[in-house]
Amino acid sequence: KNEVEQSPQNLTAQEGEFITINxxxxxxxxxxxxxxxxxxxxxxxxxMLSSGKKKHGRLIATINIQEKHSSLHITASHPRDSAVxxxxxxxxxxxxxxxxxxxxxTIIP
Amino acid sequence: GAGVSQSPSNKVTEKGKDVELRCxxxxxxxxxxxxxxxxxxxxxxxxxxxxxxxxDKSGLPSDxxxxxxxxxxxxxxxxxxTQQEDSAVYLxxxxxxxxxxxxxxxxxxxxxxxL
Numbered sequence: 001k002n003e004v005e006q007s008p009q010n011l012t013a014q015e016g017e018f019i020t021i022n023x024x025x026x027x028x029x030x031x032x033x034x035x036x037x038x039x040x041x042x043x044x045x046x047x048m049l050s051s052g053k054k055k056h057g058r059l060i061a062t063i064n065i066q067e068k069h070s071s072l073h074i075t076a077s078h079p080r081d082s083a084v085x086x087x088x089x090x091x092x093x094x095x096x097x098x099x100x101x102x103x104x105x106t107i108i109p
Numbered sequence: 110g111a112g113v114s115q116s117p118s119n120k121v122t123e124k125g126k127d128v129e130l131r132c133x134x135x136x137x138x139x140x141x142x143x144x145x146x147x148x149x150x151x152x153x154x155x156x157x158x159x160x161x162x163x164x165d166k167s168g169l170p171s172d173x174x175x176x177x178x179x180x181x182x183x184x185x186x187x188x189x190x191t192q193q194e195d196s197a198v199y200l201x202x203x204x205x206x207x208x209x210x211x212x213x214x215x216x217x218x219x220x221x222x223x224l
Contacts, residue, residue, distance in 0.1 A: 041198055043215040096142060099152040
C-alpha cells in the first residue's frame, strides 16, 4: 500500500503570503491528485498531475516522480483559500486512492 | 453539466438500523468509488466499481457494509445494523476511463450520524 505523508498538518498565514504544502509518497504512481475540502465538507479536485508542473489561477502544483514528492503552491493567498488541502495517490495496479491526512490552511485577512 | 450527486445529504439513524446511501455518477463515467471520512480522520477507500467487472471491495470495514451498482450507473451503499463508529461522511466519486489514470470527480457527500 502506498503511504502518503503531508506537511505541514496546519498552516496559518497572512493574506498575500506565498503558501507551500508538501506531499510525499512511498511507491511509484501514475498520477497524483490535489484536492480541496471546504469547511462544509465538499471536495473539489484541484489538480491531477503525472509530471512537471500545472498552474490554475493562483494555484501551482509540481511533482518530482523520481523523488516521490509533490508540492502545492498558492500565490497571493486570500481568506477564501482557507480549506483543507489533501494529496491523494492511486495504489499500484488500480485507481483507488490513498489519501494524505490533509493540511488545514487558514488565511488571516 | 451535472456533477456527481449523492442522497441524502444528511442521515441521522439509531444504532442497529439499516441505512442506504445513494450515488448518481456523472453520466458516462465507467468507474465509481465510495470513500469514507470519519470525524477527525482522513479519507479512506471503501469500494470501487469499474464497468461490468467485479467490484473491488477490499476497503469495506466489515460484512455489514455492501454496495451495488445497477445498470452501470447509480450505486447504493448499504450499512446494516449501524454502529456509532459508522458515523462519518460518505463520499462518492466517478471517473471516465481507466485506460490512463483519470481524474475523479467527487460528490458532496452524505453525512451519517448514528445515535
